[in-house]
Each structure stands twice: as structure tokens, then as C-alpha cells.
Amino acid sequence: xxxxxxxxxxxxxxxxxxxxxxxxxxxxxxxxxxxxxxxxxxxxxxxxxxxxxxxxxxxxxxxxxxxxxxxxxxxxxxxxxxxxxxxxxxxxxxxxxxxxxxxxxxxxxxxxx
Amino acid sequence: xxxxxxxxxxxxxxxxxxxxxxxxxxxxxxxxxxxxxxxxxxxxxxxxxxxxxxxxxxxxxxxxxxxxxxxxxxxxxxxxxxxxxxxxxxxxxxxxxxxxxxxxxxxxxxxxxxxx
Numbered sequence: 001x002x003x004x005x006x007x008x009x010x011x012x013x014x015x016x017x018x019x020x021x022x023x024x025x026x027x028x029x030x031x032x033x034x035x036x037x038x039x040x041x042x043x044x045x046x047x048x049x050x051x052x053x054x055x056x057x058x059x060x061x062x063x064x065x066x067x068x069x070x071x072x073x074x075x076x077x078x079x080x081x082x083x084x085x086x087x088x089x090x091x092x093x094x095x096x097x098x099x100x101x102x103x104x105x106x107x108x109x110x111x112x113x
Numbered sequence: 114x115x116x117x118x119x120x121x122x123x124x125x126x127x128x129x130x131x132x133x134x135x136x137x138x139x140x141x142x143x144x145x146x147x148x149x150x151x152x153x154x155x156x157x158x159x160x161x162x163x164x165x166x167x168x169x170x171x172x173x174x175x176x177x178x179x180x181x182x183x184x185x186x187x188x189x190x191x192x193x194x195x196x197x198x199x200x201x202x203x204x205x206x207x208x209x210x211x212x213x214x215x216x217x218x219x220x221x222x223x224x225x226x227x228x229x
Binding site for chain 2: 004006044045089101104
């Protein structure tokens with residue numbers, strides 16, 4: 001079945017550091033890929049998405065490129081802020097089902113000032 | 114403002130009791146979902162519903178039940194048959210037409226259930 005594997009956390013960085021959170025997936029066909037973010041005490045919010053190979057999703061300074069050849073969708077940001085501290089989830093669409101998403105286990109990111 | 118409202122935010126239950134978590138949305142979305150979140154395990158799908166009066170089991174439906182009598186509402190009952198119910202429960206919704214291409218889910222703020 002479809003699955004998503006994320007970089008183990010937690011990740012702790014200093015403010016203005018470069019961020020990469022790795023995400024790889026296993027899927028049949030051509031799923032869409034997503035990054036969701038969960039701030040403390042809240043539900044998840046869509047951060048960015050990509051619907052086909054070589055697409056780059058971007059939002060709030062975060063970027064991720066849909067790499068079919070490496071089955072990856074790594075999240076990057078050039079200069080992180082304290083406000084980026086959150087849990088980040090990589091996900092893919094279940095193309096066989098009814099808009100079901102398959103989530104990775106989440107990566108907790110803490111940014112220190 | 115449109116959104117998804119989950120209640121209660123925190124809930125304590127004694128072993129052997131059933132509890133019902135509420136989820137209401139005013140986004141006019143057709144599809145609704147319940148996910149369970151445990152530390153280090155990400156989100157796992159419990160049940161989902163694409164239209165009123167219809168719902169499907171997700172990956173971990175055992176010990177849970179749902180109903181979808183109204184488009185706006187999708188309550189989840191955690192029964193005494195659920196062996197390890199302590200978790201954070203998230204409700205979400207989507208519009209199938211958009212979700213087919215974007216897959217975007219809109220989430221509530223969650224309900225934290227603790228079994229004493």
C-alpha cells in the first residue's frame with residue numbers, strides 16, 4: 001500500500017539556520033504530495049502541495065519539489081524563525097480511495113532564538 | 114467565519130464508558146474524516162464519509178462508531194471496545210471536487226481524550 005516516511009525528529013535549530021526535513025514515499029500511480037503543519041495545541045494546516053512530478057510547492061518561505069525519480073518531497077527553508085516551531089507532516093493522496101490522505105509520522109521542529 | 118468546530122477540547126473517561134466527540138463544519142463540504150494522532154505515529158484514519166448517510170471504515174475503525182445524518186455533522190463515538198483510546202482526535206473535511214485534484218483537508222483543533 002501507499003506509505004510516507006519522514007525524517008526522524010525532533011529537530012532543533014537556531015534562528016536563521018537552513019532547514020531540510022526529508023520525506024520519501026511509496027505509491028502506485030501518480031499521487032499528489034503535501035506538507036501540513038501543526039502549531040502547538042492546534043489542528044493541521046496545509047503548508048504547500050505539488051500535484052505532479054517536478055512541481056515545486058511553496059508558501060511562507062518553505063519549498064518542496066516533487067521528485068518522482070527519487071520518490072521524495074523534501075521540505076526546505078532558507079532561514080527559519082522561532083515562529084516556525086511546529087510539527088510538520090508529509091502526506092500523499094490515496095488515488096484509489098475517496099480523497100484519503102496517508103500521513104508520515106511527523107517531525108517536531110524547534111527553533112531557538 | 115467558516116471552519117470546523119470540535120468539542121470538547123479535553124475529555125476524561127473512565128474505563129468501560131462510551132464517549133462521543135462532536136465535529137461540526139460550516140464549510141459546506143461533502144466529505145468528512147476522523148483521524149487519530151499518537152506521538153511518533155502521525156495520523157491514522159478511523160472513519161470517513163463522502164456523503165450524508167454513508168461512511169466507510171478507515172485503517173483503525175475497531176472500537177469506534179460514527180454517524181452522518183447531516184452534512185454539517187460527523188460525530189465519533191469511542192466505545193468501551195477500543196483498547197487504547199487515550200489519544201488526540203482530529204476531524205477534517207474536504208470538498209471532493211477540489212480534493213480530487215488538491216487533496217486539501219481542513220482540520221478542526223482536535224479533542225484530547227484521556228482514559229483514567
